[in-house]
Amino acid sequence: DTEVTQTPKHLVMGMTNKKSLKCEQHMGHRAMYWYKQKAKKPPELMFVYSYEKLSINESVPSRFSPECPNSSLLNLHLHALQPEDSALYLCASSHLSTGGGADTQYFGPGTRLTVL
Amino acid sequence: GQQVMQIPQYQHVQEGEDFTTYCNSSTTLSNIQWYKQRPGGHPVFLIQLVKSGEVKKQKRLTFQFGEAKKNSSLHITATQTTDVGTYFCLAGGYQKVTFGTGTKLQVIP
Numbered sequence: 001d002t003e004v005t006q007t008p009k010h011l012v013m014g015m016t017n018k019k020s021l022k023c024e025q026h027m028g029h030r031a032m033y034w035y036k037q038k039a040k041k042p043p044e045l046m047f048v049y050s051y052e053k054l055s056i057n058e059s060v061p062s063r064f065s066p067e068c069p070n071s072s073l074l075n076l077h078l079h080a081l082q083p084e085d086s087a088l089y090l091c092a093s094s095h096l097s098t099g100g101g102a103d104t105q106y107f108g109p110g111t112r113l114t115v116l
Numbered sequence: 117g118q119q120v121m122q123i124p125q126y127q128h129v130q131e132g133e134d135f136t137t138y139c140n141s142s143t144t145l146s147n148i149q150w151y152k153q154r155p156g157g158h159p160v161f162l163i164q165l166v167k168s169g170e171v172k173k174q175k176r177l178t179f180q181f182g183e184a185k186k187n188s189s190l191h192i193t194a195t196q197t198t199d200v201g202t203y204f205c206l207a208g209g210y211q212k213v214t215f216g217t218g219t220k221l222q223v224i225p
Contacts, residue, residue, distance in 0.1 A: 041218075042217055045213060096211075100146040102147060102207060103213075104149065104164060105151075106161070107159050109157070109158050
């Protein structure tokens with residue numbers, strides 16, 4: 001199975017809501033990533049988990065809270081978001097190589113989030 | 117932090133014409149990857165280059181890694197409408213990755 005799945009595909013939420021995005025992979029990858037992509041922009045790295053531990057947080061506001069319950073699952077908990085947080089949220093996974101350089105990213109289809 | 121610039125930002129070509137996008141890094145890279153994102157889709161891995169001066173081909177696509185390992189290019193020969201999308205390079209170190217700014221390709225039938 002070479003697929004990364006994400007749910008939901010679309011999400012509309014108010015600024016006072018709490019919601020969660022979910023991501024799952026069964027490729028045995030030990031690194032999982034959250035990206036944010038605004039229209040006409042490249043994906044921006046938000047968080048990286050390696051071996052289920054948070055290893056990179058790119059100074060993301062605390063209203064975004066990641067969680068990695070096990071090696072196959074990655075969640076992004078959302079609370080008190082702002083309209084400017086509306087974007088495509090992409091999950092990805094990869095092997096963890098030791099040779100330096102980027103590891104090949106396998107992306108899910110994304111969750112398109114709208115904050116009203 | 118690491119900056120990865122791509123040019124051009126947009127390219128419109130007539131079907132059958134060639135297309136090239138260039139990726140330039142402010143630092144020397146261990147490797148570079150290329151991804152394609154179709155409209156409404158997600159990035160899909162195309163290829164990885166590791167060695168200085170490396171050239172790889174995939175059918176009509178040719179990828180090059182510069183001798184100094186600070187730049188790379190993707191060339192498409194005889195574009196087709198199926199080539200439409202945004203092409204990104206990706207660079208980085210262990211886990212910490214940076215996408216290039218992307219080149220959006222439009223192909224006019």
